[in-house]
Amino acid sequence: MNFCPHTPEDIREMCSVCNVNEVDDLFKELPVEEIDFKKLGKGISEYEGYNLILNLARKNNLLSYHFLGAGFYDHIIPSVVDFVASRSEFYTAYTPYQPECSQGTLQSLFEYQTAICNLTDLEVTNASLYDGGTALAEAVLMSLRITKREKIIMDKSVNPIYRNIVKTYLKFLPYELIEVETEEIEPDFGKIKSLLDSNVACFVFQNPTFYGSVHDWTDLINFAHEKNILAVSSVYPISLGIVKTPGKMGVDIATGEGQSLGNPLSFGGPYFGFLVTKKVYIRNMPGRIVGETLDRNNKRAYVLTLQAREQHIKRHRATSNICSNEGLCALRALVYLCSLGKSGLKELALINFSKSEYMKKKLIEIGLVIKNNATTFNEFVVKFNRPAKEIFSTLLSKNIAFGIPLYLFGGSENDILINVTEKMSKYNIDNVCSILEAIL
Amino acid sequence: MNFCPHTPEDIREMCSVCNVNEVDDLFKELPVEEIDFKKLGKGISEYEGYNLILNLARKNNLLSYHFLGAGFYDHIIPSVVDFVASRSEFYTAYTPYQPECSQGTLQSLFEYQTAICNLTDLEVTNASLYDGGTALAEAVLMSLRITKREKIIMDKSVNPIYRNIVKTYLKFLPYELIEVETEEIEPDFGKIKSLLDSNVACFVFQNPTFYGSVHDWTDLINFAHEKNILAVSSVYPISLGIVKTPGKMGVDIATGEGQSLGNPLSFGGPYFGFLVTKKVYIRNMPGRIVGETLDRNNKRAYVLTLQAREQHIKRHRATSNICSNEGLCALRALVYLCSLGKSGLKELALINFSKSEYMKKKLIEIGLVIKNNATTFNEFVVKFNRPAKEIFSTLLSKNIAFGIPLYLFGGSENDILINVTEKMSKYNIDNVCSILEAIL
Amino acid sequence: MKLIFEESKSGRKSFNLPKLDVNLKNFPDELCRSELNLPEISELDLIRHFINLSRLNFSVDTQFYPLGSCTMKYNPKILEKASNIPEFLNLHPFLSILPDSINRCKGALELISDFQDILCEITGMDCATTSPMAGAHGELTGIMIISSYHKSKNSKRTKVIVPDSSHGTNPASASMVGYEVVTIPSNSEGEMDVDELKKHLDTDVAAVMMTCPNTLGLFEKNIKEISDLAHSVGALMYYDGANLNAIMGKVRPGDLGFDVIHVNVHKTFGTPHGGGGPGAGPVGVKKFLEDFLPIPRVKREDDSLVVVSNSDKSIGHVSSFFGNFAVILKAYLYIKLLGTDGIKYSAEMAVLNANYVMNRLKNYLKLPYDRTCMHECVFSLSEMAKKGASALDFAKFLIDRGFHPPTIYFPLIVKEAFMIEPTETESMETLDKFVDAIIDAVKLAEQNPEAFKEFPKTTVISRPDETKAAKDLIVKARL
């Protein structure tokens, strides 16, 4: 099928207006090449198409439940989020270049910006970036632009996938990236401090760390600021319902993966990244920014602002090449945050923390060791006395995905990263622990 | 949870405006009785609530495929139907009493009325009734009002459930209902004709019949009209993509179950009924009617019209007690009919017919007998040489629901009513026939 | 906007059907229909047409909609999501009666059974059916049950009593079951006049139909006395559940003496009204009426569920299966979300909101019955109308202020009735804005009533000519 409305008569009439005999005459400038399609067949109906996707979906053997996190979290999504995001006027609009017919998008993005600033206790943010990893990379590039220095110090308790993305972004450029080994799984604050010299543009950390530990980085940030080094962090937004904020710690550029704010896991995307910073750095930010102004009747209005930073105007001197962002995912995040509200996000964070603590307790009771030395939020590392891969495979055969074995990221082969969200019931925690007890 | 927005301060302030100390003071006129709720517990969150419904849904053991019809049909629903019906502005509006802020509902219902009139070749219809059965009952009552006669003749090839509904509606009233036995499964035209005397208000038939047979009732209708007897029919709207219409046969009041027009089976509802008649009978119709008019600026506008027939004005002398109808289901039908369009509905009907004929051919090939003497549309009766219940149960154990055994409705114990729609693949038809062949 | 038929162009198409995988057969010519006129339109133009049409409506999701007697409360979005689960959406209703098939639909049957039980608990009834598909259909079913009951007692009763404030459906339903309708006037308190009732209560009376609180938004303080009087002559008490929202969780109709009740779930239990429907009108009865309930019926026997498809005493089928299942599903989930506390609290807040609006407005508009109201309040605009600004004019004024108007000209016993039902889901701020708009209208009515004739100015049409519509009777497109 196709979605073109023209009747044969329409086409004849339009060809005549175009002074051609047939549509193919409009393609005369193209080299004539018959394309031999082998893989893509004839078009199908929507019923057949939907069944095609449904059958693929059903090829995914479902889990009963899982403890997978590591940056990508399985949280409840309020029904209002899907509902708002399914409004045609939101999702079939383009980037809001014409403010008069885009106030819906513009005001909601302005509200989103406000929510993200409040969440992080920082001052300015944009209308979203692609995801948490690229947001961190953009923050690093931004710090290089701001400081005009050449060295980046990155703690290895930052999500290894994000670190890989940062490395990809940097490896074509003349900068030096130093990754700092952790002490077991906790950041080596002393080592990081020792590397912070006056060539350093920024140091990069994550809080809670990839391993789930929550730290107060304020002292190190203060130290860095004395040397005009920027602090760049990645943060799990749900944790900010309760955890001390990047802003309060003095972070200069905070970033994060927005998925957990009302976006489904969806096998990796679409998600969105946020990047939030101090007002003084606004002109160095990548991405779209919505600003408030007045219209010709002195009515409050919203517009895209500081467009002169962007590629469509500044071209090769732009702050980034980003054009399309993840606006609809950011809208979902806004609706999510409004739906939970001030008390709800705190309550949610505490539920996550409490359930995770309960699971830790149960694991300790059956003789296992939690490796984190610090407070954790909803994720932690459990150590077994034999290869995690075996444990994982045994539980998987019972349709439980028991966390992320850390050997996959160069960690100890006996360690597993466990995440517990509000979706995990006490019943399932008890159940998995008794299975574990039986096989240990 | 609850959906009340008030804060404790709001409530205090509002109580003070109401001159009461607390909310319970507003209930002083009620007898004080503490209700002892045993079954309904505390409120739950939407996540728990959704899981409750999901778990109930999963208790329904699913079929691989089925041949169930008998008035309720499994047709493809275009995605646009769900999309339009999910617009807040449509589904959270009330009956359009205020035309200025209800033109969306009113115009779409006017379009719906047009589509139903065109589909049936009749002149006037309303904005929907509850379902096919009650629409038939309302048509019978209407014929009694119009003719002021007392007798109703109803062919027994009308859907037995609809016949039951008609009987329920009539049994409290001083009218005589005569049901006419079929000859085997076909209408006994001679018998019906012999009963059409001058006391008869209407005769009631269905086309295609409950057993799937398509007849041309024109001659009998002409005969009835000579005696001022009205012809009332029930019709399967999808069949009207190809089958001669009630209007062309001379039917006075045509009714039908609208489910097949874009409404899911949904375990019995919501569906909608339609009732369509000649213009001369419009004042005897039950239900809401949308009419076209002009506004104060001579602009075309739509309003509810002929409200003087209705219960909120005419009270016990109203044409019916109906108030709420099934407007959203009617909207779905409209979108469905527009999506398929003129050629699509015909194509759909032909696909149904062709697949059903293919299945008949396959069944005959394996030695079974089709009992219909007439052309069928997409449904027919197949006769086995042993109890249908056995056949049905055997196939059900393979997750196939093989039609409706007719003993359930007082039919022969060896007969099954089989329905084949566009959703049924040749592969599944071949498959079920080879299973049957093996067990016969 | 153009009609979709006017946007049609021959040869266009939206939906594509799957390829036919068997031979195409020709349908016999003599049984074929002639040309079918349906719109031919692309999917994009279809979507644009309907989305833009939808935008011409006011709705609860976009505006305050205080339409009295209609309980236009907010319908939580999770209900919509839950009603779209494929295992229910695709479930064929015949599975409920086919051999060996009960486990193919047991989730659905369990839901219906649970809903019936909870509905009984909230209303104080013993047994229930989900078959009726709307409130008026529930009334019809209820009165049929009452009629069958009397017949089973060989009691020939010919009358049904209703108050003059009743919904029109009450007399209409009674009439459809063959009863003569006797109307009892309201007293100065806005309640049924008990003395007048006594004059008409005799053994010819089959039932007394009451709405409580009544359509004036007032609780019938004599309701227990009325029940006793009715029962004393062998008549049954019928409860019109349209206003249950005001008292749910606070008092139970069954405990007030009612024998039969219907509930408008699309008003009370969070299922949206769909621009006219679908709703659902489940009926509850006291134990002695159980056998008269319609078939089919889901019933719990011991620990398992059965479907009763045959019953000698039953009134028979009033719908094909179990009524509007997906609507019942939403109502069920809504009740579960609220729980006992939420049910009661919602009634309290609905009553608080109505009294708040009433108290804020009663110095500006005439309140014919000046007492505590329940979920709605009814003003009379007759004095305004004398000045030249009728209830209709007030309604049109409010449209331009972004509010759906209240119900006007009902109940019939109040002149220029103006009936406001805010519901419990509206905030004080919304109520204040609405009240302020009405106060503005009052001021305008005093200063310049002619100005009202111009309202509404902001809508796509204004003041359509209803007389012309009824005269011309254009009820389908002229193509």
Place this chain on the structure above:
Amino acid sequence: MKLIFEESKSGRKSFNLPKLDVNLKNFPDELCRSELNLPEISELDLIRHFINLSRLNFSVDTQFYPLGSCTMKYNPKILEKASNIPEFLNLHPFLSILPDSINRCKGALELISDFQDILCEITGMDCATTSPMAGAHGELTGIMIISSYHKSKNSKRTKVIVPDSSHGTNPASASMVGYEVVTIPSNSEGEMDVDELKKHLDTDVAAVMMTCPNTLGLFEKNIKEISDLAHSVGALMYYDGANLNAIMGKVRPGDLGFDVIHVNVHKTFGTPHGGGGPGAGPVGVKKFLEDFLPIPRVKREDDSLVVVSNSDKSIGHVSSFFGNFAVILKAYLYIKLLGTDGIKYSAEMAVLNANYVMNRLKNYLKLPYDRTCMHECVFSLSEMAKKGASALDFAKFLIDRGFHPPTIYFPLIVKEAFMIEPTETESMETLDKFVDAIIDAVKLAEQNPEAFKEFPKTTVISRPDETKAAKDLIVKARL
């Protein structure tokens, strides 16, 4: 409209969390955040806020949206439905790399693999990745691949060539990979000036980035010559897929000599733009570049699917997993619905619509390059601007007529550019109404250009002060 923060009231709440079934633990004080300012609002007021906000937007589903270079075509509703299947929605991406877990996500991997194959077939490439999350991200990925390739050959190249008509993302992407950008002017035909190109083509050039048809909507007739020239100095050809819609199914970039391509699936393949995103920017390459594709990557080996998570030559991760999976899913289904015929036909109709608009308007507006256009046409309104009606004024005029304006002031090389891309999903009637509106604007510009300053009059705001916005820099609510 108020901001949702301004509608907040302390103590209100929309969402309820499930009950905690373990003991509540206190989070250590010293690690706790201070007060969090998020809106407190009921579910109803939240829904009303956002539904009413949405109604302030123009969108494809409600209006014609001929924004040039953006391909705002209709997105079939079945794609939205298909992207909401729970088995995909709830699928954790780590299952792709966890031990023994590949059969837990094999439907997703198969979809990605099939999509890659079909994308290659349509574009004439050999291998593809779905990792990039937008067009510009695809460019970045593509240029990184090119850079890695040259490095693997020990070839130190420092420059990337782009035409002056290119999208801003092209130079910006090249710059992010450390390249110096060389801009080649367009010739009088609106195409890349080959002689000028020759002057700059040397072994310092890593790549030539081209959009074809280019942003003037014109096919680059010398494209094969340009490819040959680039290849002759060892440079690679990069295809910016933003305008693929014009030629899909007619000619393949791979056959024109391009080595690397990205495709904006949200433009070409029926996935809506979401008010700014998400899109997806899958990248295709010729076989010799396969090893440089980003990780992780889905690959078919023999008959089974594997996920490549490590590769020495790979540029590494550009996103965490396989890009915007749900967006890719929609694009995949869209392509399957269309099939080979539909793909080609869509390109044809897109080009027909653009030429129709161009021909109907060219007597009224200046056409700087008067030749057959492809999917879009670019006018210059410089003469109108001299009369006092700029491209911006025309845009605002069109808003009041119910049309989203075309792209204005891009491409930069056309003065007062006015760039119309109708797409293939619009009907002739819609195009006619749009053209008529522009003709009306032309007449008004001649008669009374001052009138334009008042437009738009029908929108919630009009002509916001952008300078003030950039000066004040209020980028979050002042609460």
